[in-house]
Every structure is written in C-alpha cells, then in structure tokens.
Amino acid sequence: TATEERQKSVSFTQPYFSDAQVLLAKMPAGAMPAKASSSNTVANRAVTLEQLDGQRIGVLSGSAGDLAARKRFPKASILDMNAAADAALAVKTSKADAFVYDKSVLLNLAAKNPELVILDEPVAKLEVAAVLSKNNAALLSSINKVLEEMKAAGTLQHLRHKWIESKQRNDAQQMPRTKNANGVLKVGTNATIEPFSFMSNGKIIGLDIELAYLLGERLGKRVEIVNMPFESLIPALQAGKIDFALSNFNVTEERKKLINFSLPYIDNDISALVRRTPAVAAQPAAQDSGGNSGGVKLSTPADLKDKRIGVLLGSEQDRYVMRTFPNATVLQYKSPSDLVLAVKSGKVDAGLYTTETLQEMFRSDSEMGLVGDSLYPVPIAMGFKKGNNALREKFNDFLRQIKSNGVYGDMVDRWVKKGATAMPVIANPKPKGVLIVGTVSDKGLPFAAMQNNTLIGFDTELCYRFAAFLGKEVRFADMEFGSLIAAVSTNKIDMVASTLMITEERKQQVDFSDAYYEMGSSAFAMKKTIVVTGAPTETKTATPSFMSGVIDSFNNNIIKEQRYLLILDGLKVTVIVAVLSSVFGTLLGALVCFMRMSKKAILNVPAKAYISVLRGTPVLVLLMLIFYVAFASVDIDPVLVAVIAFGMNFAAYAAEIFRSGIEGVDKGQTEAGIAMGFTKVNTFRYIVLPQAVRQFLPVYKGEFISLVKMTSIVGYIAVQDLTKASDIIRSRTFDAFFPLIMVAILYFVISWFLTQSLEYLERATDPKRKRKKAGKA
Numbered sequence: 001t002a003t004e005e006r007q008k009s010v011s012f013t014q015p016y017f018s019d020a021q022v023l024l025a026k027m028p029a030g031a032m033p034a035k036a037s038s039s040n041t042v043a044n045r046a047v048t049l050e051q052l053d054g055q056r057i058g059v060l061s062g063s064a065g066d067l068a069a070r071k072r073f074p075k076a077s078i079l080d081m082n083a084a085a086d087a088a089l090a091v092k093t094s095k096a097d098a099f100v101y102d103k104s105v106l107l108n109l110a111a112k113n114p115e116l117v118i119l120d121e122p123v124a125k126l127e128v129a130a131v132l133s134k135n136n137a138a139l140l141s142s143i144n145k146v147l148e149e150m151k152a153a154g155t156l157q158h159l160r161h162k163w164i165e166s167k168q169r170n171d172a173q174q175m176p177r178t179k180n181a182n183g184v185l186k187v188g189t190n191a192t193i194e195p196f197s198f199m200s201n202g203k204i205i206g207l208d209i210e211l212a213y214l215l216g217e218r219l220g221k222r223v224e225i226v227n228m229p230f231e232s233l234i235p236a237l238q239a240g241k242i243d244f245a246l247s248n249f250n251v252t253e254e255r256k257k258l259i260n261f262s263l264p265y266i267d268n269d270i271s272a273l274v275r276r277t278p279a280v281a282a283q284p285a286a287q288d289s290g291g292n293s294g295g296v297k298l299s300t301p302a303d304l305k306d307k308r309i310g311v312l313l314g315s316e317q318d319r320y321v322m323r324t325f326p327n328a329t330v331l332q333y334k335s336p337s338d339l340v341l342a343v344k345s346g347k348v349d350a351g352l353y354t355t356e357t358l359q360e361m362f363r364s365d366s367e368m369g370l371v372g373d374s375l376y377p378v379p380i381a382m383g384f385k386k387g388n389n390a391l392r393e394k395f396n397d398f399l400r401q402i403k404s405n406g407v408y409g410d411m412v413d414r415w416v417k418k419g420a421t422a423m424p425v426i427a428n429p430k431p432k433g434v435l436i437v438g439t440v441s442d443k444g445l446p447f448a449a450m451q452n453n454t455l456i457g458f459d460t461e462l463c464y465r466f467a468a469f470l471g472k473e474v475r476f477a478d479m480e481f482g483s484l485i486a487a488v489s490t491n492k493i494d495m496v497a498s499t500l501m502i503t504e505e506r507k508q509q510v511d512f513s514d515a516y517y518e519m520g521s522s523a524f525a526m527k528k529t530i531v532v533t534g535a536p537t538e539t540k541t542a543t544p545s546f547m548s549g550v551i552d553s554f555n556n557n558i559i560k561e562q563r564y565l566l567i568l569d570g571l572k573v574t575v576i577v578a579v580l581s582s583v584f585g586t587l588l589g590a591l592v593c594f595m596r597m598s599k600k601a602i603l604n605v606p607a608k609a610y611i612s613v614l615r616g617t618p619v620l621v622l623l624m625l626i627f628y629v630a631f632a633s634v635d636i637d638p639v640l641v642a643v644i645a646f647g648m649n650f651a652a653y654a655a656e657i658f659r660s661g662i663e664g665v666d667k668g669q670t671e672a673g674i675a676m677g678f679t680k681v682n683t684f685r686y687i688v689l690p691q692a693v694r695q696f697l698p699v700y701k702g703e704f705i706s707l708v709k710m711t712s713i714v715g716y717i718a719v720q721d722l723t724k725a726s727d728i729i730r731s732r733t734f735d736a737f738f739p740l741i742m743v744a745i746l747y748f749v750i751s752w753f754l755t756q757s758l759e760y761l762e763r764a765t766d767p768k769r770k771r772k773k774a775g776k777a
Contacts, residue, residue: 049121052076052272055097058087060230064250065101068124068270072100084193085504088113091275093326102126102248103271104164108194110273117276127251127264128196130215132244133237139244140260146218147263155214156265163195163207164266181222187212188242190230192508196248208246211265234259296349299531300372301523304328309523310339310348314482316378316501317352317521334480337442337727341740343368343525350529354499355520356416357444363419369530371523378503379515383496385488386511391495395513398469407465412517415446415458423456428468435472437463438484438493442727447499450728453565459497462516477638478724480716485509486624490632553738563729570725571746577642577721578708578750584647585707589654596659607655614652620713622649627717638717646707653703661696662688694762701758705751712747722746 054075059066061080070078079096081087088109090096099106100123110116132140150156189197189208197206204225216223226242233245237259244262250270251261296307306327311318313332321330331348333339336357343351344367355374362368384392402408414420439459441450448457455476467474477493484496488510499519502512558564595607614622623645631641665688673683715724726739 049073049119049123049272052098052274056095057272058090058096058099060084060087060101063101064124064126064252065270067252067254068126069100072123084109088116088273089323091116091273092323094275097274099273100270101273102128102250103269104195104266105193105248106271106273107164115276116273119272119274122269122271124270126268126270128248128266128268129251129264130244130246130262131234131237131249131255131259132262133240134258134260136243136260140262142219143215143244144263146215147265149218150214151263151265159207159211160266163210181216181220183221184224185212185216185219185221185244186224186226186242187216188226188228188233188236188245189247190233191227192230192504193248197246198504207266208248212246296529297531298350298371298523298525298529301375304350304371304523307349308347310342310351312336312339312353312481316503319503319505320375320521321352334482335440335442335727336444340368341737346526350523350525352521352523354447355522356446357499358522358524360419360445367526368524369527371525371530374520374522377518377520378501379518380499381502381515382513383485383488383500383506383510384494384513385491386509388494388511392511392513394470395466395495398466399514399516401469402465408516411458411461415461419446421445421451421456423454423461423464426461426464426468428464428471428473431467431471431473433470433472435463435467435470435474435495436477436493437474438477438479438487438496438498439463440481440484440498441476441478448497450563450566452562453569458517459499463497478715478720478728483624483716486628490628492628492632557729557738557742566720566725566728567722567742567746570720570722571750573639573714573719574708574711574721574747575750577639577646577711577714577719578754580643581646581650581711582704582707584643585650585654588647588651589658592651592655593658593662596655597662611652611655614649617649619646619649619710620716623713623717638714638719641717642711642714642719646711649710650703650707654700657696657699657703658692660699661692664695665691697758697762701755701762704758705755708751708754709747 049072053073055073055077056079057069057073057076058079058081059069066078066080069076079087079090081090081099084099084101084105087096087099087101091099092113092115098119099109103118103122106118110118130143132143147156189204189212191197191204191206193206195206196208197204204227209225212225213223226236228236230247233242233247233249234255236242237245249255249261251264255261298304298307305325308329308331309321309325310331310333311321313334318330318332321328331342333342336353339351339353340361342348350371352375355370358370362370382392382395384395399408402411439448439455441448441455445457447459448455450456455478460476463474463476477487479487481498484493484498484500485506487493488496496510499517500506500510500512501519502515506512558567592607592610595603596611598604598607623642626645626648627638627641669687669691670680670683673687674680678686711721712723714721715727720728722743726743729739
C-alpha cells in the first residue's frame with residue numbers, strides 16, 4: 001500500500017488496485033462496505049485524497065480548509081458552508097462528498113457522528129494563532145511574550161490535551177478569572193466551532209476561550225468575550241470593536257495582508273471528513289390508489305428510514321429526522337394539530353413529536369400509538385433575548401426556589417403523571433408591570449392547551465408562578481412555533497415558554513434559562529400500521545351512525561369546555577381585520593391610483609414602484625417584515641399590524657382596479673361635463689366616478705373576498721383568528737376534520753355576507769335599476 005512514510009524509502013509505480021482497507025479498518029466490527037455502484041460519489045469508492053478530486057467538497061468560506069481544498073482539489077466542486085455542523089450534515093445526507101477543515105474540529109464531529117470518518121492522510125498542515133489589527137503592535141508583543149512563557153511551561157500542550165485529545169473532557173467548567181483587573185480586553189470569537197469555541201450549559205467555553213482568560217490573567221485585564229459570526233471578526237478588529245480574536249484562526253498568507261497573527265498556539269492538520277459507508281438509495285413505498293403507502297408496517301423507529309415522516313417546522317424533531325433518516329421524505333407542518341391530521345389522513349406514515357404530549361393525546365384518541373420507545377431525551381428551557389440576563393437569572397432563581405420547596409415536584413406530578421386539566425389558584429396581589437410570554441396554545445397537554453377559553457398546562461402554571469414571583473401580571477402571546485424566536489429577539493415578547501428544546505443552533509439566537517424539564521421525543525402512527533409482538537386481537541365495535549357522529553363532534557368541538565367562545569373570538573378578529581384592511585386598503589389604493597394617473601413624475605414613479613413591489617411581495621413576508629422589522633422596537637397591537645399589512649397589499653391591487661375602471665370611461669364624458677360648467681372635481685365626482693364604479697366593482701369584489709380568506713395567516717404574529725381557533729380546538733379534541741369544516745363554513749358565511757353587501761352597492765349604482773324604480777314610482 002502506498003503511504004507517505006514508505007515513499008521516503010522506495011519509489012512506487014502507478015496504483016494498479018484501489019484498496020479499501022483504510023476505510024474498512026475504521027468500520028465497526030463485523031461491518032463490510034457495500035458493493036460499489038456506478039454512481040460517481042465518494043461514498044461508493046473514495047478512500048484516498050486523490051479520489052476526492054472532482055467530487056463535491058464542503059468548506060467553511062474563507063477558512064484555511066477552503067484555501068487548502070481549492071489548491072489540493074482543483075477539479076472539485078467547492079461548496080461554501082456557514083458552520084462546521086452544517087458541513088458535517090451535508091456529508092451525512094450525501095449533499096457533499098467530503099468536508100475539509102481543521103482536524104481538531106473534525107475529530108469532534110466524527111465522535112458525535114459514527115457514520116463519518118476522517119481520512120488518514122492530511123490535506124495540508126496548519127498553525128492556529130490569535131489575530132490582531134495591524135495598528136496594535138503593543139498588544140501583539142505582549143500576547144507573544146505570554147504565549148512563549150505558556151509554551152515553555154507546558155500550558156499550551158495541557159490545553160491541547162484537555163480540549164482536543166482527552167475523551168473525558170468536562171464541558172461544565174469554570175473559566176479562570178482575573179483578580180484586581182486593570183482594564184478590559186475584548187476578545188472576539190465565533191462560538192460554533194467545538195472544541196475551540198462553543199456553547200455548553202448556556203456558557204461559551206472551549207480551548208480558545210480558556211486561552212483568552214489565561215491571557216487576560218497574565219496581562220492583568222478583565223476579559224470580555226464577544227460572540228459574533230466568523231466573517232464579522234476581521235471587520236470588527238479593523239473597526240476597533242474588539243482587541244483581538246481567538247476563533248481557531250488558521251495562519252494563511254492571504255490573511256497576513258489584512259491582520260497580524262500572534263505566535264501559533266496549536267499545530268494541526270487540515271483533513272477530510274467523509275461518509276463511513278455507502279448511502280443506500282431510498283426505495284419508494286408502494287402506494288394505494290389514495291396516495292397512502294400500501295402495506296406500511298412499523299415496529300421500531302428504525303423502520304422509518306425510507307418512509308414519509310411528519311414533523312413540526314423548526315422543531316428539534318425536524319433536525320433529528322434530517323440527521324438520522326437522510327433517505328426519508330420529510331414533511332414539515334406549522335402546528336401540532338396539522339401534524340396529527342397528516343398522520344390520520346395518511347399524508348405521512350408517521351410523525352415525530354414530544355413523548356409527554358403524545359401520551360396525553362392517546363388518553364382520548366385510541367386510533368394512534370407510539371412506534372417503539374422514546375428516541376432521545378432533550379432538556380427544555382425558557383428562551384430569552386440575547387443580553388436579557390437580568391430576567392433570565394431571575395427565572396433561574398425562581399426555578400431553584402420552587403424545586404427546593406416542593407412546588408415543582410407537585411406540578412410534575414399533577415400535569416405530567418396524573419394528567420391534570422385544572423389550573424390552581426396562584427396568588428398575585430397588586431401586580432406592577434406586565435410579563436409578556438410567547439407560547440403555542442395548541443402545543444397540547446400536559447404543557448399548554450386551551451380549556452374554557454383559558455390557557456392551562458405545566459408551562460402556563462410555571463409562567464403564572466414566575467409572574468407572581470416578579471410581582472407582575474402575565475400576558476400570553478399565542479403564535480406559531482416558528483415565530484417565537486423572532487418575537488423574543490425583537491422585544492415583542494419577554495420570554496418564550498413553549499417546551500423550547502435546548503440546541504446549539506438555537507443558542508446562537510436566544511439565551512436559555514436552566515433546564516426545567518427533560519422531555520422525550522417519540523414516533524407515532526396509526527395503530528393499524530404498528531406491529532406489536534404478542535398484541536391482543538382487537539375487538540370490533542359497532543360503527544356509530546352518521547348523525548350521531550356529527551352530534552358527538554359538535555358537542556366535543558363546540559359545546560364542551562365552552563369552545564364556542566374560541567370560535568366567537570376568532571370570528572370577531574377575522575371580521576375586524578378583514579373590514580378595516582379593506583377600508584384602509586381602499587383609501588390608500590385611491591391615493592396610489594391618483595398618483596399613478598398623474599402626469600407628474602414625482603407622483604407617478606413612486607406609485608408605479610409601490611404597486612410593483614407590493615404585488616410582487618407575498619403577503620406573509622410583508623406581514624412578518626412589518627411586525628418584526630418595521631415595528632421591531634414599537635409596542636403595537638398585532639391586530640393593527642395585520643390591518644396595515646393586509647391594507648397595504650390590498651391597496652396595490654385596488655389602485656390598478658380603480659385605474660382600469662376610470663380609464664374605461666370615455667374621455668368625452670369628462671369633456672362634456674366641463675363644457676356644461678362643472679369643475680374638474682365635480683365632473684369626476686358626478687359623471688366619471690359613478691360610471692367607473694360600475695366597471696370595477698365586479699373585479700374589486702373578487703379581490704375583497706381574496707383578502708378575507710388571506711387573513712387566515714395572522715396567527716404568525718400572535719393574532720387568534722378563526723384558523724388559529726380551529727388549531728387550538730383540534731389540539732384538544734384531535735378531531736381531524738370537524739374544526740376545519742366548521743371554519744370553512746364560517747369563512748364562506750363571512751364572504752357571502754360581504755359579497756351581498758357589495759352586490760347591494762353594485763345594484764344601487766346601476767342606472768337601469770334606478771330608471772326601473774323611477775318608472776314604477
């Protein structure tokens with residue numbers, strides 16, 4: 001076998017056989033590589049660096065691995081990634097054939113992903129050093145002196161062994177602190193590169209971070225860690241926002257032109273991370289005429305590897321499925337009730353959701369069951385805006401208090417173990433101020449659900465008790481799960497309470513409290529598809545009649561727990577948003593139409609731009625931009641934001657509708673009016689407008705009805721409309737269809753009523769009808 005060592009002693013011919021023993025040696029005992037196919041992927045055949053050239057290589061943009069890969073593999077397709085975890089996932093899911101980066105980081109990735117392996121031969125050699133701006137020579141000299149002392153004393157070797165080589169590393173450790181500090185050292189880092197700089201237990205730790213504190217200790221300064229994106233570190237240095245940066249910076253000639261490097265504190269290899277075994281192509285499941293997988297049988301979660309799996313958009317289960325089942329078809333849903341409906345209707349073979357909520361669901365729904373055991377435990381915590389340490393620490397103090405006095409244990413016993421459905425009375429005399437908590441009311445018990453038009457559950461009680469601890473009134477903002485982090489980041493809410501699982505990705509966006517519960521995740525499916533060994537034969541029960549089923553559904557979805565109040569509240573919000581948006585949009589559209597028809601460029605050009613931009617922007621994107629960007633720092637009612645967003649969108653269409661109607665009136669009508677002595681305004685008011693209204697009303701009516709139906713997306717900004725009300729009801733009753741049918745009927749009734757109102761206006765402006773009435777009189 002040709003190796004670097006042997007090449008020093010002998011000369012080798014061209015290879016006459018591609019031996020796979022390097023890769024096989026890294027496989028688990030008993031594992032054999034799959035037979036190579038004709039597919040041109042490294043998973044099937046590449047075990048040496050030479051065979052990677054021409055393949056798809058993932059790199060971190062601008063890193064030493066990026067430069068080394070481009071130089072070593074000139075024929076390869078280079079894929080720029082934003083984070084090492086993303087690149088590893090790309091290799092796992094066959095989106096890339098290899099990831100070239102610092103071997104210290106790759107070792108950590110390979111340890112956490114057994115299906116990945118590092119090739120023995122390095123791509124290049126590298127040195128890791130601190131970086132400083134060109135005009136900070138004094139600090140560079142001081143740091144180099146300390147690094148020389150630390151190298152001589154064996155400190156640097158100790159750090160390498162502790163963070164890179166040791167398998168018994170303890171991530172929950174305290175960083176050294178400087179006593180009697182004289183000044184501050186601002187150290188920039190990107191806390192996404194384990195083991196150099198990463199988040200653990202809510203703190204930034206790693207080799208680079210400990211080195212930063214040791215440097216501060218030797219220099220007599222207090223260290224302040226500034227976490228920022230990797231690509232922002234050098235601009236921050238040059239702008240004086242940080243004093244120096246430690247973030248696994250590899251020394252390269254290109255970077256030396258922009259910044260100064262300290263003496264290297266780590267020598268390392270740049271290596272390639274590849275898949276351990278060939279990817280097996282997914283075989284499509286046989287389908288019946290209804291589009292559902294025919295003959296799907298599930299006994300363990302491993303059976304889901306090539307099935308259709310439903311997950312909640314943005315959830316930890318979403319990420320887990322992408323990592324674990326790369327050959328599965330993943331369908332993402334915006335609410336738990338939509339996910340359950342997908343499983344019941346056969347749109348997916350199984351869903352993944354929180355174990356505790358599923359167990360509560362199955363208390364009242366015998367059609368579904370768990371597939372195997374819980375997949376993995378994940379700690380959940382409250383989410384806070386980055387930098388809001390005061391509120392986060394208060395919650396941590398509160399959590400420690402209720403755990404010590406037994407209140408927490410009682411809550412777990414009532415909500416999780418016994419399935420409680422009643423909120424206790426929580427004393428909160430004379431609260432001062434308001435605590436706004438973001439949640440998802442259709443998350444499901446035991447954590448959060450609506451009962452008698454009131455929010456209940458473990459998370460809900462925890463928030464009420466925390467508000468009482470603060471002496472504040474709690475106010476819940478009910479929104480889609482995917483909007484929670486954006487809402488807390490823009491100060492729309494104070495904290496997130498929605499079984500938020502602690503993940504490294506989310507740590508980049510929010511600060512987590514201490515974990516308040518460890519929750520499981522399980523796969524669930526219809527019982528008819530679940531194979532249980534030794535299961536008793538099911539007893540057939542009589543099928544209820546159609547009418548009795550409708551009556552039971554009406555009682556469960558409308559009458560029970562006064563759920564009709566949710567419908568009434570949602571109906572009121574939908575009508576308010578629709579009517580006010582149409583009024584605002586009509587007035588704004590008239591103004592835009594006036595500007596659009598003006599001969600002055602100062603009016604005409606902005607109107608054209610407004611119409612083009614608003615008609616080309618999806619209304620959901622516009623809604624999110626206005627709420628989370630335009631009014632990010634303004635305490636504004638979400639209903640008003642919805643009116644503004646829908647009104648602006650409606651105005652762009654209404655302006656063109658009005659213009660086409662006005663231009664459809666013969667110009668001779670205007671000339672005749674002026675000849676009769678009317679002013680231009682009166683001519684338009686009494687002659688042109690009545691004729692234009694008759695022309696544009698049919699089109700306007702259709703656009704107006706579209707606006708009413710479009711309001712169903714306001715749940716993304718915590719507005720509880722009809723659609724959100726149906727989601728809440730479905731999360732409690734698990735009725736797949738009745739709430740949706742009921743809401744569809746209500747939307748039809750609203751649309752019909754508003755259509756009749758516009759048709760009355762259409763009849764009132766019809767001159768033929770007026771003449772007929774006058775003739776009868």
